[in-house]
Amino acid sequence: MLTLNPSLTPSPQDSSLLTDLYQLTMSACYAGEGIAEKRASFELFVRSLPDNFGYLIAMGLTQGLNYLENLRFSSEQIDYLKNTGIFDHVSPQFWSLLENQGFAGDVWAVPEGTPIFANEPFLRVEAPLWQAQIVETYLLNTINYQTLIATRAARMRDMAGENPILLEFGTRRAFSPQGAMWAARAALAAGFDATSNVLAAKELNQQPRGTMAHALVMAFTALSGSEDEAFTAFNRYFPSATLLIDTYDTLAAAERLAKKIEAGEAEVKGVRLDSGDLGDLSKKVRSLLPHVKIVASGDIDEWELQRLRKENASIDGYGVGTRLVTGKPVNGVYKLVEIDNIPTMKESSHKMTYPGRKQIFRRYDNGIIKSDRLALANEAIESGETALLKLVMKEGKTIKENESLETIAQRVQTSVKSLPEETHNITKPTAVKVNVSQPLEQLRQSLIH
Amino acid sequence: MLTLNPSLTPSPQDSSLLTDLYQLTMSACYAGEGIAEKRASFELFVRSLPDNFGYLIAMGLTQGLNYLENLRFSSEQIDYLKNTGIFDHVSPQFWSLLENQGFAGDVWAVPEGTPIFANEPFLRVEAPLWQAQIVETYLLNTINYQTLIATRAARMRDMAGENPILLEFGTRRAFSPQGAMWAARAALAAGFDATSNVLAAKELNQQPRGTMAHALVMAFTALSGSEDEAFTAFNRYFPSATLLIDTYDTLAAAERLAKKIEAGEAEVKGVRLDSGDLGDLSKKVRSLLPHVKIVASGDIDEWELQRLRKENASIDGYGVGTRLVTGKPVNGVYKLVEIDNIPTMKESSHKMTYPGRKQIFRRYDNGIIKSDRLALANEAIESGETALLKLVMKEGKTIKENESLETIAQRVQTSVKSLPEETHNITKPTAVKVNVSQPLEQLRQSLIH
Incomplete structure (x- = not known):
């Protein structure tokens, strides 16, 4: 079958459709039920580090923010979706969302080059539910792959x-x-x-x-x-x-x-x-x-x-x-943690997640990471801690210039030097301890069905 | 550092630079020495099948041919290369080649969906030396990855x-x-x-x-x-x-x-x-x-x-x-097998290759692959054999329409059914026997330094 684009290169304008179908069908459902514009927060994290990895180096945010900033559905794309027949029963509100809205949410993220561990968010998207939903696939794609490569390069x-x-x-x-x-x-x-x-x-x-x-x-x-x-x-x-x-x-x-x-x-x-x-x-x-x-x-x-x-x-x-x-991937996931100010969590067998909007508070000892505290975003920072997640996009606009590769490379160098000795190991390393704060643990317990 | 293309999407027009630097420096050397337009043949193959793979399903040719057919160096790209300073000592003939020539060679290949084994060429490029050289990187990229996915999907x-x-x-x-x-x-x-x-x-x-x-x-x-x-x-x-x-x-x-x-x-x-x-x-x-x-x-x-x-x-x-x-890759390589009618081979430790332009002659027994004969391209086909490599591009022009996905999928289904029982195994399979023809083996022996 001939296509206009035999190299299957996804141009930047194509990228709104560079998503899993269910992101769009779910958004259509949200629109029909009148909840598409409820404020939702999703966090992107790994449940566990890849085998023999003691840390991850966060990477890929630049491409993610660029995608978010330029997200638009063209009339040709909307026509394509309509013509699939898949959306025959959806309400007109859905098409109106696609026609009129891009991504207008906020993004909190750790800077590219930051070392990160299991269950710690690389980023949090806070946006109208449907917007936060449809961007999952592309954000995971860029963070999962570039984080893998950056981590292997750092190792x-x-x-x-x-x-x-x-x-x-x-x-x-x-x-x-x-x-x-x-x-x-x-x-x-x-x-x-x-x-x-x-x-x-x-x-x-x-x-x-x-x-x-x-x-x-x-x-x-x-x-x-x-x-x-x-x-x-x-x-x-x-x-x-x-x-x-x-x-x-x-x-x-x-x-x-x-x-x-x-x-x-x-x-x-x-x-x-x-x-x-x-x-x-x-x-x-x-x-x-x-x-x-x-x-x-x-x-x-x-x-x-x-x-x-x-x-x-x-x-x-x-x-x-x-x-x-090439090789085994970083298996980042992107999970709803809050909707309309209500914290949420998943309870599937072996796949439980932490609810609520979170922050990572990191503590150093002589330049070496001592421990992380995974806490609710509204918990107070303690003396000696650094908060890792920063606001990087506000209402759909990136709030600072892209960093140069050299700046990120410098951060990676500092990051790797900040790891405890046993975390450097490339075989059976020990990751930094991530302590879950008491308020977060209490919230989790309170939400178990 | 801001770029015009933060998503790093390689547009089809970009793809002439989607190559390893050494393809261009070697081409510049060929041009300076007056051998850039000698007829050269390169073959793409794997030295061994990935662990626990009994076969590969060839895939990715469509994207490869599309790339070859559209290969051009724009003046902006040539200026970029000149401005790197890397090419300061090359002769003007090199720039003239880039300015005036696209890919004008022939390509022989097995159809997408064909089962293939170690040392068997997926394709052969016959072209002016510099043209055949610079296309290595992109051809390997498309065949290596799509063959991996097709093979895993078939398994x-x-x-x-x-x-x-x-x-x-x-x-x-x-x-x-x-x-x-x-x-x-x-x-x-x-x-x-x-x-x-x-x-x-x-x-x-x-x-x-x-x-x-x-x-x-x-x-x-x-x-x-x-x-x-x-x-x-x-x-x-x-x-x-x-x-x-x-x-x-x-x-x-x-x-x-x-x-x-x-x-x-x-x-x-x-x-x-x-x-x-x-x-x-x-x-x-x-x-x-x-x-x-x-x-x-x-x-x-x-x-x-x-x-x-x-x-x-x-x-x-x-x-x-x-x-x-994701996962471990297919490690296809692309090796010079003939230049100016002279067969060539590599003799590096554990990486010896078979010289000369080759053909795969396949023999079936009741619809099941019985054995392959890896032979020189000019050897005669024997009764009951099928020649797998077909001419798919002549002087830079694809000589048949792209096949539909459905046609290729049908071929894959037939291909998998044609495999011997032990080749289907996903753990410790036995690949089909590839017999090296006597003329090919004699040529190889005669070329060892």
Whole structure:
């Protein structure tokens, strides 16, 4: 079936329909019953941290706020909905809401780059019920994915240490082109130095970075009979290039380069290793090419970075792809916590939620997070506490400029340093203790059916 | 940092830059050395199947061909590249290629929906070297992700059996909005009945489907004091709705609905269970509501579908999200196999590839795949064999209309039925044997350095 948009790219104007059908059917029901404009609060949080995660780094708010600010239903979209036949029995009030309203609510959120734990809200939406309802899907999409990538990037930076260059090479394995763009953003905001994705770099005002691929080596070898000719040719146009030396025999290639450097016939700035035992090979290559930067790639993740660091691998930079941009997700959920000033909660088996509008009060000890207090939003802050959720959107308007990636990256760095030692662990970490305040616990007890 | 496109949506016109930097630097090197227009062939394949996968269902070609057909570098994009400073030493021939050429090559590919195994090419690009090089990143992105989703969808359909409705509910957990769109497409093309993603349904000319969420139940309970009021209200506008009955107590809700039905006070078409022991609960709900469709959701995957079917769960449909649209990737690679009529191969440790332009010759026995022969493209087809790779693009033009999702879905159904019994297994399956032809093996041996 031909479509006008075969790449299935959801343009910003399309994004009002980028939602689950039930958000719209439920909104139609709210409209028909006259409750669509009751003030509702929803909070976005995870019930538990992913396996082996001691913390999450909140990310994706920028895209969420941009979505909210621009949310509109065009007449073409409304016609499409009418023509599905699904809405044949709804009342006209529903169409009038879609025609006349965008998103006019308030949003409270933790800043991008903030460490966060299970049951703590990343954000709270306070808006007319139907508006708060339909934005669930998109908000979860952006926060879930970018938080995953930011957290993994932060863990990788933490395990790699401050010095190695970390390069985001995941585009070919990312889950769609936009997935690649968002991964690049979140990685750059959480400890990576650069991305190879040219479009992402362009849009994010960053310089793209890359090395070279096997194809070039293979092409020159076939056409000129020599791997060295590939290196010479590439260096001719990119004098500071990182040469990929593992296409045939890594150490043989390094030895030949070393001889050329010694003979003054070549200047080599960097080499890349993409196969074999990276720790061992890097040391051997270092001894052959002492002044050349060594970049390693191939199934790099936080565990591999930890292992290579422990064995003193001689590696100056890493290209990280697949294991950064794919994998098990962050399972954020978005739950109604209050409607018309009445606190609500879900009681489903193993899925109970905390009712009411909440705030996270964080306490530090010498710059290290000591404990969090999950409390009702109207509880008083105590001496020494910091309130994490801030008002970021008022009546549908973002109330401050977007932060630069550099500002967020700086926050992530501070955030990771603020974690207790056992929370840094990438295997069986201990998360920070989240204490539930007495008023919140009492409210929860009082609401159990 | 503010960007013009805060949602980081890669528009179709942007996609020429949706590539890794090194594709462009290597192309600049090819241009400078006068080899950019040598005819090159690259093949896209996986070195091994993902863990516990006995087969892959090829998917994503439509988006790949669309990308190739529309590939152009605008003067604004070329200016951006020039202004990075990265290309300061390249020859003017490179800019002239970008200005004047799109993609003018040929593509051979297996049709979407074809089962495929390790080392077998999904597609081959034959084009001027630089063109074939720069398209690697996007082609891998679309084939890797959509093949993952299609394969998982096919496995889920296979384990669920023919009857249950399978609904794609993954948008909130998908890796970006476009990731959600592509997941919906691949799932619908590989055994799913519908998606809840309204935009995806619209773009794919499908009817969106959905149920209802806890928020509606919680809102009505808070405002009117009754879960039943939520059901009544929703049914008022959506008479054939599926009601979500697990917000407080699944069986209590089902019992109350049963009484209302018996008293003629309600007509209920469907209910959804989203927590608890789905097999056990479904049977209990069935005994209370014998004529109501039961939909189950919550961490559904192919193993859960298999388990629920084995225990005769009374479930008419499943909502599947997280475990369909996220997870470990398909690790397709794209390798130069021939340049200027010279076959090439990579010899890196554990990453050796097969040289030359290849064809897959498949043999069936009573409709079941018996074996594949991976051969050079110029080898003769043998009696009883089918050649899988077809010419789908000639000189940059797609040579047939896009197939409908229904056509592809029909092919997937036939494909899965054609798999040997042991290949269907979702745990420790046995893939179909891929025999390497003697000429191909001889060529490989002759090229080892």
